[in-house]
Amino acid sequence: MSHVFPTYNRLDIELVSGKGTEVQDSNGQIYLDFISGIAVCNLGHAPSVVKEAVEQQLEKLWHVSNLFPITKQEEAASLLASASNLDAVFFCNSGAEANEAAIKLAKKHTGKTRILTFKQSFHGRTFATMSATGQEKVHSGFGPLLPTFEYFPYNDESALLNVKEKDVAAIMVEVIQGEGGVNPGTISFLQTVEEKCRELGALLIIDEVQTGIGRTGAPFAYQHYSLDPDIVTAAKGLGSGFPVGAMIGKEELIPSFSPGTHGSTFGGNPLAMAAAKATLETIFDESFLQEVQSKAKYFIKELQNHLQECQTVKEIKGTGFMIGIQFDCEVNEIINELRHNGLLTIPAGVHVIRLLPPLTVTYDELDKSLQILVSTVKKQKSASFY
Known part of the structure; x- marks a missing residue:
C-alpha cells in the first residue's frame, strides 16, 4: 500500500469475504471475527x-x-x-x-x-x-x-x-x-x-x-x-x-x-x-437484545471459569459483548497467536485484549472462540496456571 499514508499498523493478512461471524483472508484461511470492524458489524458480516x-x-x-x-x-x-x-x-x-x-x-x-x-x-x-x-x-x-x-x-x-x-x-x-x-x-x-x-x-x-x-x-x-x-x-x-x-x-x-x-x-x-x-x-427488537444479554452472560461466565486460574489474567471486565481481558503482561504476542489460531481480537491499551464479537454470534462460535483463547493463553511463556 505504497500510495496510502501509513496511519495504521496494518496486519499481514487481507480479509476478502465474510458472512456472520466468519471472515476469510486472501489465502483462504477462515477466522472467527471478534473485532467486528471495531464494534461496527453488530449484525455480523453482510447481514x-x-x-x-x-x-x-x-x-x-x-x-x-x-x-x-x-x-x-x-x-x-x-x-x-x-x-x-x-x-x-x-x-x-x-x-x-x-x-x-x-x-x-x-x-x-x-x-x-x-x-x-x-x-x-x-x-x-x-x-x-x-x-x-x-x-x-x-x-x-x-x-x-x-x-x-x-x-x-x-x-x-x-x-x-x-x-x-x-x-x-x-x-x-x-x-x-x-x-x-x-x-x-x-x-x-x-x-x-x-x-x-x-x-x-x-x-x-x-x-x-x-x-x-x-x-x-x-x-x-x-x-x-x-x-x-x-x-x-x-x-x-x-x-x-x-x-x-x-x-x-x-x-x-x-x-x-x-x-x-x-x-x-x-x-x-x-x-x-x-x-x-x-x-x-x-x-432494537426486545427479543434480539434479550438474546444478546443471555449469550454475553454465558460467555463472560465461561471466560471467568476457564481463565481464573491463569496467574497472568488479572480481570475480565465489560458489559454485554464489549469485553476486556486484562493481563499483567503486554498482549500483542497473545493477540498475534490468537490470529494464527483463527481468532481475531484487538488490544485496548497495552495489557487488555478486547473482544467485540457480532451480536449475532452463536453459542457454538462462542465455545469455539473460548477453546482458542484458553489453549492459546496456556501456551504463552508468560502464562502460568495454578
Missing part, C-alpha cells in the same frame, strides 16, 4: 436484512444532499429517538463527527466554553475530539490543543466534587471506556457526573460511539445506569459497515442547531439511512 435494504435504495436514489427532505432520515431518527428517550437527531458520517456536533451544540446552547472529560477517554481524532480525548499518545506531535478541555480521573467522584465554576458547558463521558482499556464506570461515579452537570447548569454528553446500538445488550449502555443524558452520540454499529454517525439530543436543544449552524454534505444520505434503518429495526 441479509441490511443488504436487501441497501440494494432496494441503490435502485432508487444514492445522494441528493440535505437541501431536500429525506424520508428515511426521519424514519431512522424516530427509531433512535424512541430507543434513547431523546428527541432530535443530527446525522453525519462517523463517531468523531458526532462528537464534534455534540461539542458545538453544547457550547452554542449554553453560551459556555469549558468541557470536562476524563483520563483514558477516547472521543475521536479531529482536532476538537482529539482535544477532548484524555490520552497523551493521541495528542503527541500536534502542538497546542484546544484550551477549553479539562481531564479528570475516571471513576473518581471526589475530583469532580471540587468543581464549582459555572463556566462548564458540558461533561463528556463514556460509560464504558473502550480504547482506554474497557473500563466500566461505576454507578456512583456516573451518577455523580450527572448530578454535577445539573449543579453547574452543564449538559451531560454520553459518548456511545462504541458502546451503543445493542453492543452491551441494551440500545445504549447508559441505560444500564438509569442516566438521563442531554446528548448521546452514536456511530460504529449504527450502519452495519456503512459510514453513519448520529448525535441525539433533547427537545430544548433544537433551537440551538438552527439552519446554517451545522451541516454535513454526506450525512444522512439515502444509502446510509437505508442501512441504518434496517440495522436499528433488527437490533
Whole structure:
C-alpha cells in the first residue's frame, strides 16, 4: 500500500469475504471475527436484512444532499429517538463527527466554553475530539490543543466534587471506556457526573460511539445506569459497515442547531439511512437484545471459569459483548497467536485484549472462540496456571 499514508499498523493478512461471524483472508484461511470492524458489524458480516435494504435504495436514489427532505432520515431518527428517550437527531458520517456536533451544540446552547472529560477517554481524532480525548499518545506531535478541555480521573467522584465554576458547558463521558482499556464506570461515579452537570447548569454528553446500538445488550449502555443524558452520540454499529454517525439530543436543544449552524454534505444520505434503518429495526427488537444479554452472560461466565486460574489474567471486565481481558503482561504476542489460531481480537491499551464479537454470534462460535483463547493463553511463556 505504497500510495496510502501509513496511519495504521496494518496486519499481514487481507480479509476478502465474510458472512456472520466468519471472515476469510486472501489465502483462504477462515477466522472467527471478534473485532467486528471495531464494534461496527453488530449484525455480523453482510447481514441479509441490511443488504436487501441497501440494494432496494441503490435502485432508487444514492445522494441528493440535505437541501431536500429525506424520508428515511426521519424514519431512522424516530427509531433512535424512541430507543434513547431523546428527541432530535443530527446525522453525519462517523463517531468523531458526532462528537464534534455534540461539542458545538453544547457550547452554542449554553453560551459556555469549558468541557470536562476524563483520563483514558477516547472521543475521536479531529482536532476538537482529539482535544477532548484524555490520552497523551493521541495528542503527541500536534502542538497546542484546544484550551477549553479539562481531564479528570475516571471513576473518581471526589475530583469532580471540587468543581464549582459555572463556566462548564458540558461533561463528556463514556460509560464504558473502550480504547482506554474497557473500563466500566461505576454507578456512583456516573451518577455523580450527572448530578454535577445539573449543579453547574452543564449538559451531560454520553459518548456511545462504541458502546451503543445493542453492543452491551441494551440500545445504549447508559441505560444500564438509569442516566438521563442531554446528548448521546452514536456511530460504529449504527450502519452495519456503512459510514453513519448520529448525535441525539433533547427537545430544548433544537433551537440551538438552527439552519446554517451545522451541516454535513454526506450525512444522512439515502444509502446510509437505508442501512441504518434496517440495522436499528433488527437490533432494537426486545427479543434480539434479550438474546444478546443471555449469550454475553454465558460467555463472560465461561471466560471467568476457564481463565481464573491463569496467574497472568488479572480481570475480565465489560458489559454485554464489549469485553476486556486484562493481563499483567503486554498482549500483542497473545493477540498475534490468537490470529494464527483463527481468532481475531484487538488490544485496548497495552495489557487488555478486547473482544467485540457480532451480536449475532452463536453459542457454538462462542465455545469455539473460548477453546482458542484458553489453549492459546496456556501456551504463552508468560502464562502460568495454578
